[in-house]
Amino acid sequence: MQTDPQPTSEAVRSVTVEASSTHPADWGRAMALALNQLIQEVTAVTGTDPCRGPNGLDVSLHVKAVPTGEAITVVWRG
Template sequence: MGSAEKKFSATEESDSKHPSDWGRAMAVAMSRLVELAHEAGDVVEDENLYGEDLHLYVTETDHGANITMSWTPSTSPSRGPADEDQ
């Protein structure tokens, strides 16, 4: 994949302090990680996040929480759904 030594990080805001309401902010941050990898010149898709360690950092805001997801891609590409059929 080429980003083995790169680390990507994205922060999104949730307007709730309840963890059960943070899903959308987490999903947007995860999608942003893939966008950042594209911007860095890597050929990745959402499926490249499968099997990867994603780090979550949550900070409280006045009205909710900031959700920060970070990702350091592994040296070998993750198996995507198309690879599982082979």
């Protein structure tokens, strides 16, 4: 888990997990793992489950090619 430094007061959390396949249909496990880790981190920091808030959980998804497959990154800005 890494926290991106930002000059504003907005908290930013991101998690990257590598998928061992280059096929989009195979990325589900990596995305689920990244989301799970991100939700645990946000819950630990804020004290509440972000999925239970009135606006739900709003995340960005980034996919980047790596030699062994794809790097799946989910980012939350709260």
